[in-house]
Amino acid sequence: MIEQLPVLVIVIPLMAAPLFVLIGNRKLVLLLTQLVCWTVFGITVSLLSRMQYGPISYELGGWPSPYGIVYNVDYLSAFVMLFVSGLGAIVITYAPKSVEREVHHSKHSLFYASYLLCMTGLLGMCITGDLFNVFVFLEISSLSSYALISLGKTRRAPLAALHYLIIGTVGATFFLIGIGLLYQMTGTLNMADIASRLQAVESSRTMLVAFAFMTVGLFIKMAVFPLHTWLPNAYTYAPSVVTCFIAATATKVSVYAFIRLIYVIFTPQFAFERLPLDSALMAFSLVGIFVASAAAIYQTNIKRLLAYSSVAQIGYMLLGISMSNVGGLTAGITHMFNHALIKGGLFMVVGCFALRIGSLKLEDLRGAGKTMPLTSFAWVVGGLGLIGVPMTAGFVSKWLLLTSALSLELWPVAVLMLLSSLLAVVYIWRVVEILYFSPASHLAKTAKEAPMAMLIPTYIVIGSTIVFGCWTVYSAGIAHAAAESLLGISQMGGVQ
Amino acid sequence: MTPENLIWIAMLLPLVAIALVFIIGEKSPNIRESCTIGIAVTLFWVTTRLAGFVFSGGRPSFKMGEMLPGFEIAFTVEPLGMLFALVASGLWILTTVYAIGYMRGHHEKNQTRFYACFASAIFAALAAAFAANLFTLFVAYELMTISTYPLVTHHGDEKAKKGGRIYLGILLSTSVAFFMLAIAWTWTVAGTLDFTPGGILAQPNIDGKISDFQLSVLLGLFAFGIGKAAIMPFHRWLPAAMVAPTPVSALLHAVAVVKVGVFSILKVSIYIFGIDLISETRLGEGANPIMMSDWLCYLAGATILLASLVAMTKDNLKARLAYSTISQLAYITLGAALATSDSVIGGGMHIAMHAVGKITLFFCAGAIYVGAHKTNISDMRGLGRAMPLTMGAFLLATLSIIGLPPGGGAWSKWFLALGTVQTGHFWLLAALMISSLLNIAYLIPIPIRAFMTPAGEAPMKFKEAPMMCVVPLCITAVGSVALFFFGNEIYDVLLPIATSAR
Numbered sequence: 001m002i003e004q005l006p007v008l009v010i011v012i013p014l015m016a017a018p019l020f021v022l023i024g025n026r027k028l029v030l031l032l033t034q035l036v037c038w039t040v041f042g043i044t045v046s047l048l049s050r051m052q053y054g055p056i057s058y059e060l061g062g063w064p065s066p067y068g069i070v071y072n073v074d075y076l077s078a079f080v081m082l083f084v085s086g087l088g089a090i091v092i093t094y095a096p097k098s099v100e101r102e103v104h105h106s107k108h109s110l111f112y113a114s115y116l117l118c119m120t121g122l123l124g125m126c127i128t129g130d131l132f133n134v135f136v137f138l139e140i141s142s143l144s145s146y147a148l149i150s151l152g153k154t155r156r157a158p159l160a161a162l163h164y165l166i167i168g169t170v171g172a173t174f175f176l177i178g179i180g181l182l183y184q185m186t187g188t189l190n191m192a193d194i195a196s197r198l199q200a201v202e203s204s205r206t207m208l209v210a211f212a213f214m215t216v217g218l219f220i221k222m223a224v225f226p227l228h229t230w231l232p233n234a235y236t237y238a239p240s241v242v243t244c245f246i247a248a249t250a251t252k253v254s255v256y257a258f259i260r261l262i263y264v265i266f267t268p269q270f271a272f273e274r275l276p277l278d279s280a281l282m283a284f285s286l287v288g289i290f291v292a293s294a295a296a297i298y299q300t301n302i303k304r305l306l307a308y309s310s311v312a313q314i315g316y317m318l319l320g321i322s323m324s325n326v327g328g329l330t331a332g333i334t335h336m337f338n339h340a341l342i343k344g345g346l347f348m349v350v351g352c353f354a355l356r357i358g359s360l361k362l363e364d365l366r367g368a369g370k371t372m373p374l375t376s377f378a379w380v381v382g383g384l385g386l387i388g389v390p391m392t393a394g395f396v397s398k399w400l401l402l403t404s405a406l407s408l409e410l411w412p413v414a415v416l417m418l419l420s421s422l423l424a425v426v427y428i429w430r431v432v433e434i435l436y437f438s439p440a441s442h443l444a445k446t447a448k449e450a451p452m453a454m455l456i457p458t459y460i461v462i463g464s465t466i467v468f469g470c471w472t473v474y475s476a477g478i479a480h481a482a483a484e485s486l487l488g489i490s491q492m493g494g495v496q
Numbered sequence: 497m498t499p500e501n502l503i504w505i506a507m508l509l510p511l512v513a514i515a516l517v518f519i520i521g522e523k524s525p526n527i528r529e530s531c532t533i534g535i536a537v538t539l540f541w542v543t544t545r546l547a548g549f550v551f552s553g554g555r556p557s558f559k560m561g562e563m564l565p566g567f568e569i570a571f572t573v574e575p576l577g578m579l580f581a582l583v584a585s586g587l588w589i590l591t592t593v594y595a596i597g598y599m600r601g602h603h604e605k606n607q608t609r610f611y612a613c614f615a616s617a618i619f620a621a622l623a624a625a626f627a628a629n630l631f632t633l634f635v636a637y638e639l640m641t642i643s644t645y646p647l648v649t650h651h652g653d654e655k656a657k658k659g660g661r662i663y664l665g666i667l668l669s670t671s672v673a674f675f676m677l678a679i680a681w682t683w684t685v686a687g688t689l690d691f692t693p694g695g696i697l698a699q700p701n702i703d704g705k706i707s708d709f710q711l712s713v714l715l716g717l718f719a720f721g722i723g724k725a726a727i728m729p730f731h732r733w734l735p736a737a738m739v740a741p742t743p744v745s746a747l748l749h750a751v752a753v754v755k756v757g758v759f760s761i762l763k764v765s766i767y768i769f770g771i772d773l774i775s776e777t778r779l780g781e782g783a784n785p786i787m788m789s790d791w792l793c794y795l796a797g798a799t800i801l802l803a804s805l806v807a808m809t810k811d812n813l814k815a816r817l818a819y820s821t822i823s824q825l826a827y828i829t830l831g832a833a834l835a836t837s838d839s840v841i842g843g844g845m846h847i848a849m850h851a852v853g854k855i856t857l858f859f860c861a862g863a864i865y866v867g868a869h870k871t872n873i874s875d876m877r878g879l880g881r882a883m884p885l886t887m888g889a890f891l892l893a894t895l896s897i898i899g900l901p902p903g904g905g906a907w908s909k910w911f912l913a914l915g916t917v918q919t920g921h922f923w924l925l926a927a928l929m930i931s932s933l934l935n936i937a938y939l940i941p942i943p944i945r946a947f948m949t950p951a952g953e954a955p956m957k958f959k960e961a962p963m964m965c966v967v968p969l970c971i972t973a974v975g976s977v978a979l980f981f982f983g984n985e986i987y988d989v990l991l992p993i994a995t996s997a998r
Contacts, residue, residue, distance in 0.1 A: 384642065387668075388672075389638055389642060389668075390634065390635040390638045390639065391635060391638075391639065396563075396564055399564060399567070399676075399680075400564065402676065402677070402680045403680050403683060403684065406680045406681060406683075406684045407684050414677060414680070415673075415677065418672055418673050418676060418677055419673060421672060422668070422669050422672060422673065425664075425665070425668055425669070429661070429664065433657055433661070436649075436652065437649070437652060437653075437654070437656070437657040470563060471561075471563070472562075472563065472564050472565070476564055476565060477565065480565060
């Protein structure tokens with residue numbers, strides 16, 4: 001049983017989803033979905049705790065690699081799976097009241113089934129060691145997230161989903177084209193196998209084209225500026241629960257796939273020395289951070305504000321990855337985790353506002369600090385994390401990024417990064433002032449505090465941003481181990 | 497109890513106070529406040545015990561653990577931090593008593609939040625005072641900014657919102673844009689952030705890693721990054737913070753918050769650069785190379801004079817006191833920038849002297865507001881007859897702020913003046929003298945007018961503020977004079993920070 005865990009993490013939610021559609025009873029489906037999510041979370045915890053004995057390689061159906069598909073669990077994939085499933089579980093615990101209000105009753109079991117499928121896709125992208133499999137899981141998660149977004153209450157939700165579908169499909173197709181070219185050159189789809197055969201063909205133009213296609217495809221899914229246009233609408237019009245889950249996890253898993261692409265399949269030497277991807281990445285990240293943060297300042301809808309902030313935050317992760325040393329990579333991976341917590345938590349706060357106030361316009365949130373003190377306070381704490389105040393998770397990643405930028409003597413990057421984080425102060429504090437110092441709007445005046453069933457999960461996530469701001473053994477510590485093993489792998493690849 | 501244990505006990509106490517204040521809450525304000533006072537008294541007792549060890553040469557330290565790989569939260573107590581902790585914890589008792597009189601006399605709302613945030617600011621002040629490395633100091637510094645924001649915006653109206661915006665805006669942006677960068681830079685150069693006698697940048701292994709000019713830039717990042725020291729042009733937050741209730745202005749914006757700023761600057765000067773490094777590094781060539789910190793000396797000098805001049809124009813008493821604080825803080829920055837042993841001791845001494853004097857003045861301002869509902873100086877004619885105790889205390893504290901014997905401030909200003917002479921900065925000596933005259937011009941008339949001028953429409957009857965307000969301010973006023981007679985003792989306990997260099 002124990003050795004089957006890597007496959008169970010995929011099989012359980014994948015099998016459960018269609019089953020739940022057949023069951024159809026929404027109360028029962030909800031309960032079972034929560035059960036499945038927490039089970040999957042338990043599995044990922046036990047997988048990560050096994051990492052101290054070395055990485056796990058699981059051969060599907062007993063077919064040896066490279067002929068069959070392998071599932072690889074190492075520090076990085078276990079870590080990403082852990083927070084994907086962890087947030088998936090906590091968000092689904094938080095979900096019932098919000099879904100009740102925002103999604104039509106007839107769609108509930110479909111909703112929960114899509115949710116599970118989306119999580120399956122994301123977990124699959126993390127665990128699989130087969131490149132084509134990555135594409136398959138990418139599509140599973142994407143298609144189910146299109147469906148989830150389109151379930152939003154307003155009529156703009158299907159439109160936003162369609163917009164995302166078109167752009168997202170372009171991204172996925174680019175990724176597939178890249179895979180095709182790679183397969184043509186190496187004749188294999190197993191990542192480790194590709195890596196070992198790349199040396200011979202690395203200098204060919206086909207490789208460059210394949211790499212470019214895959215990079216751009218992933219950039220679209222990551223919503224890297226300027227390929228981010230699908231994200232604000234998708235996040236804004238999706239049901240609150242969907243936004244919580246997708247904002248916390250989906251873009252990070254694409255970042256994860258990108259890390260794999262650079263550090264496992266290709267080599268950092270290929271990406272950053274043969275191609276000037278590092279300087280391009282830094283430029284795009286920094287411009288993206290500034291533009292998206294500035295855009296966030298001018299939003300009038302709190303969800304859209306956070307959506308733009310997400311586009312900016314992806315920039316910090318890519319900055320770390322583009323430094324291609326242990327420090328930078330650690331910072332990038334840590335920020336994936338920290339930002340998942342912070343943004344997940346903040347969107348959960350927004351979900352509480354959506355439930356009680358019924359509007360997400362900033363003007364309707366005026367004075368909600370009085371009537372919804374606990375929810376508003378959660379916003380303050382989460383917001384401090386996003387700004388990167390010490391003793392919050394955001395500070396940890398900011399500090400790691402800063403020190404590794406300075407150790408590489410990237411002065412402009414360090415300075416711009418710090419200045420950009422001041423923009424976060426502006427957009428977060430604008431909301432704080434609206435919540436606490438404005439005369440109450442008629443909607444906020446009559447609002448009740450959010451129910452405990454939503455507040456407790458929200459506070460667990462928000463509280464964990466404080467915990468991981470003071471105690472980083474299991475965030476930066478694991479990220480450090482993951483970064484070391486990634487760079488170790490790529491060095492071995494260089495030797496071969 | 498070993499001194500190591502006293503460190504964490506001292507820092508735990510304010511946290512216990514926060515918890516108790518929240519648990520008891522609005523249900524029984526009397527118990528809530530007596531808890532705060534009880535803990536404040538205990539804390540003062542603990543810090544005096546600790547001071548006994550530290551002033552006799554002990555350097556107890558306590559490690560919390562690594563917050564980030566390679567970056568520890570750790571505490572080591574040395575005399576400068578000990579003195580600061582003593583001042584902050586001692587004045588916390590009096591301020592709490594005063595706050596009870598003020599907040600109730602004034603029917604303020606949200607008192608639970610008020611006392612809780614107050615205790616967390618004290619926690620941050622202690623953590624900063626005991627910090628063993630720059631990283632810990634930075635964490636405490638930022639914690640203090642955040643925990644005092646709800647105090648500044650306590651009234652929750654439009655004015656409070658504006659004040660809070662400036663407060664948070666300036667303090668956060670300077671600390672993130674400059675202070676954090678400076679710390680990370682120091683770390684990449686020196687490989688450590690531990691406060692080391694003699695200065696970590698003066699160690700032999702640093703040679704060549706950072707040029708003299710870069711050192712000067714780094715000092716600039718620190719000086720501007722530590723916005724709480726209120727060096728011009730980053731001083732606007734302090735007058736903005738005056739929208740807070742007066743006990744906040746008294747303890748936080750005359751003692752804890754601003755003193756964390758100048759304390760950090762002193763720490764950086766003494767333990768990161770090392771005063772020898774600052775005074776020996778010369779920029780420029782030719783016969784008269786300038787000290788690397790010269791620009792900061794003159795900037796501090798300019799701040800001293802300009803802030804005093806602005807103070808003269810303010811009719812609102814709290815605003816005048818705020819600008820006076822900016823000016824007095826620059827004295828301490830000046831002491832750090834001059835980097836002689838006398839000047840840093842003078843700076844350290846001024847932390848205590850100015851704290852006791854200025855808190856008295858703010859207490860008086862609050863008492864006048866509660867007792868006579870007056871905020872403008874021009875309305876205070878003849879008020880001395882109604883509030884003789886308050887105005888008498890004001891006069892005593894004024895002596896200390898100006899630097900006239902028998903006020904405690906006389907000593908610290910004396911040592912700072914010595915520092916300017918030793919380094920040959922005679923213009924700065926002149927600035928110090930002029931500033932003292934300006935202090936006289938903008939502070940002395942207030943009590944004089946209150947006593948001498950016949951009252952216009954002011955009530956002639958004896959009508960002091962509540963006893964809870966008056967007693968603390970009398971104690972601190974006497975204290976500001978008493979410190980004059982302990983100048984020698986303070987000098988002796990601070991001597992190790994200047995001589996342990998090398």
